[in-house]
Amino acid sequence: MRNVAGAAVLDAVCVLVFVAIGRASHDEAGSVTGFLNTAWPFLTGALLGWLATRAWRDPARLVPSGVGIWVAAVAIGMLLRVVSGQGIAVAFVIVATLFLGLVLLGWRAVAALVRRRARTA
Template identity: 55%
Template sequence: MTSPFKAWIYAAIADLLLILAFAAIGRDAHARGDIIGGAFMTAWPFLAGAAIGWIALRAWRTPLVLWPSGVGIWIGAVIFGMLLRAATGQTVVLPFVIVALISLGVFLLGYRAVTALVIRMSRKRQRRA
């Protein structure tokens, strides 16, 4: 079993990579050049929003649970990400908000749900053994 310290490090890295993947996929889908640098420019508001969610919920205590950590990080990423995008003159239109809400939800909640399922199944097997 992973120690609580390692669990939050892994979860934070997963969140970072998945938000970067979201940005890179979006930039590639819209044929915008400079996918690497551009992905960071697109991702930073969402990364900052996720960080706000992490801090507000002290998610390092239970980083892999869906509620409240996963949901708070996801909603923080979207709400604060969009606010920061608007504040810095980046595009914030309803279709993009919807895509971000769905995509980041699938990414940030999806791996937590799969992790919870794997842990639950592993514990069941250990009890049977």
């Protein structure tokens, strides 16, 4: 996938799905402000991951783009949650790490398979 805007939107959607599922599982799904308050640290982390890895060069690559965006989304997201008084729990860090890894790396793995099959067809 060379479509940089599409990849950036897909990453943002992955983060927003994580937030939506998490808030719904805690019966907090109704507040737009609460949703945005939960989302901004992870979206900021993902954006910084894009910048750090220069993901616009090849946004669908697992390494460095996908891994860098994933690590930044989780690490910076958690740091920003702490700094902004939202707090973190060990279980939340584990779930965020696993879910965001699955979706942020998952779509890139699928894209790699599609590219590989297209080349061999």
